[in-house]
Amino acid sequence: MSSNIPITFELNGEDVTLEVSPTERLLDLLRYRLDLTGTKEGCGEGECGACTVYLDGLPVNSCLVPAYQIRGSRVDTIESVDSEDVDPLLRSGATQCGACTPGVVMTALWIREHPGLLQTHTIRELMAGNLCRCTGYDGIVEGVEEMLLRRDRAS
């Protein structure tokens, strides 16, 4: 298959230059060519959120982003996350099988960084784009609550 579109973008703080094919998804590029397998494929149609990454600071489903569209953009994946930041989720039982988990972590951290959203939305509404089949969501919601508390205490 021809990989003929040259792109440069910032990935987890480093510049990356490569060629992508017109049909390649950002998810494929990350997983199969850059070996960043922390980002998972759950459904391939933007329903489950397992492939959530940040594109220019906004959470997106990387299965719905054509790779060529990230030219000049900034992409941050689960591999950029600091282990201390996920400790509340570990304690609250936010992960079981782990397949949805990296996407859940990306959304959870994004909520933590945008607490103003909680004036108009609940955590449950904000997390609704990340399907989890194991936890029933309580462990996730409680983990996000604890993340927000820790953030408040730190500031």
Next chain:
Amino acid sequence: MKRREGLAKLMGRERYVDDLQVDGCLWGMTVRSPAPRGRITEIRFGRGVDWSEFVLVDHDDIPGPNEIFLIEHDQPALAPGYVRHVHEPVLLLAHPERAMVRRAVREVEVIVAPEPPVLDYRVTPGADQIQFGTDNVLKHLTIEKGDVERALAAAPHVVEGIYETGAQEHVYLENQGMLAYLEDDVLTVSGSMQCPYYVLQALTHVLNRVASQVRVIQTPTGGGFGGKEEYPSNVAIHAALLALKAQRPVKLIYDRSEDLAATTKRHPSWVWHRTGLDRDGRLLAQDIQVLIDGGAYVTLSPVVLSRAIIHAAGPYSCDNVRIDGKAMLTNAVPFGAFRGFGAPQTQFAGERHMDVIAETLDVDPVELRRINLIRDGQATSTGQVIHDGTDREGVMQQALDMAQYDEKRREHLHFNATHPSLRRGIGLATFYHGAGFTGSGEVVLESVLHVAGRPDGRVEVLSSNIEMGQGTLTVFTQLAADRLGYDPADVVIAEADTSRVPNSGPTVASRTSMIVGRLVERACDDLKTRLGLAAEARGAAIKNAIIAWYRDHRNEELLGRAQYHQPEGISWDERTYRGDAYGTFAWATHVAEVEVDLRTYSSRVLDFVAVQEVGKVLNETLARGQVQGGVVQGIGWALMEDCRFRDGAMENNQLTNYLIPTSDDVPPIRVAFLENPYPHGAHGAKGLGELPVDGPAPAVVNAIAAATGTDPRGIPVTPERLMKLMEKKEPRDG
């Protein structure tokens, strides 16, 4: 203890099968049947593809018997010229580029000369539809206790009802997937699975290889729920056939639409109850018929049916019980193991029927359950005498108290009389779940587990029971550390690799903590014995003894061993279905408060309480998470998870149109545990994994009935179904 592999999962560092990068790997895919039944007359290969680039496998490439080894051997690994269901595997393709193999699959056309399929398991098949035995009955099982006909004839009240449940898709977030490769003459298959030894047995059978030439490794498994009990054998066989033909590694990873369309689901069920009662509502006779849709092959339907009928009479005492169960062949994609394994279906029927009885007799649904709950010294439908000392009424009462059941009922009367468009109701379900294999199943399994000493003094647990999110790694670590007085960091859990670990049985049936966990404890004890240590020896004393042992025994391995022994006093007769169906039962009550919107007919769970007696909680966070996750699966099954079938195959095979609950669809699930240690379970634990799926559907539907005055008899109660019930003024389903 925190989840052992939790940090790796949260950081995205856990490597699932599709995360493994393998040099020179081909991508495999499956060409499937377009028709539900018939002879394959031709396979056409499109001209737009250079087929010389592809590895092709069909049934002629199978070295051994073309059978998937399970209870019966009726299911072929690849269709031998005849198909029995849509999506049945016909051909396998592999190519170095994934996009190419995806394109090529669409370029293969399988032509089938159609024969009349069976598409409704409830309808007696015609002569030209018979495909199994003389009547398409895959399995027929009965339970008999007392004299049902006489008791019914004498009963002051007889209440009948028919209840139905739909299929349910597992939606484990990681799809099915396998990687197969050759290392010298050993074929290795690694991937997502619950039962490495099932896969090993299936591979050796179909490939005609000795076990030493096949190695199966479980990779971190992104959810299973039963969906990775028997089905992974199919994927493993296909990946192996391609790898053997290509002489190169092959990855066979389903995408979501293929996984939803082609893999197993929860068996649809039809359950008929005819119940005799006295004037107070005491059960005098339970006459129950159970039908489940097995799909096109036997797979696990006989054992699903077994668990279904054993749980069908509910946690109640009744002297006269007759249960007749049949698993029916249809030309649908085979149904399979799903968390609960038949028990959620029959307990939906039983617990919905209890509310129908309460309504008919004008007795309180709580009181009806209270007077009938089984008490110590009384026997279940199979004659198993319960004498575990559990306060079953206390379980129910605590759930009612936590849910503020009485207050809510009063509030709802006022709310429903005054609110223009919303209706609220509260409902309960009281139920039980037998853990471990049914009957003599655990005896037949003869599970073996090892705890090895390592030269540095640490220990390693060797078992074939796997982690799929439910907490095996953490619980086994805790149990071994506790038994030996070790720091958990000094307990290693071996990878489930059949070339190293003994067969401790499949990771199913809520058996891992209770039964296999007990083997962990006993193997730790055996390790101490082999070291010549007293039973009280702990920590450093054991560690030093292990280090010393290796100084004296070079090139040997120190192994503590344990094998399952049936506890004293358990007896089961497979022929008559009489006796102790399970070593023990866990007991629970769920209470759901539901709000129905009369403008949209959507039902929303406002509050949910789950109280259960599980012997002993081994890890509070994990146990609570198991219950909450199971409850939400049950709520999904009750309200929204709607498999739509065409020609026996799911047609809404996308997460866009097969809906599972999101965080915003469910309330916090409030959980409480009661503990009454089970002497034969690890640390007193009973099985917990499946119990929470049994209760939510009847509790939620009973609440909808209370809120709306309708009488739903089937699930899912989608808005469309509820609209029909409410607008047609036909309050009863069906």
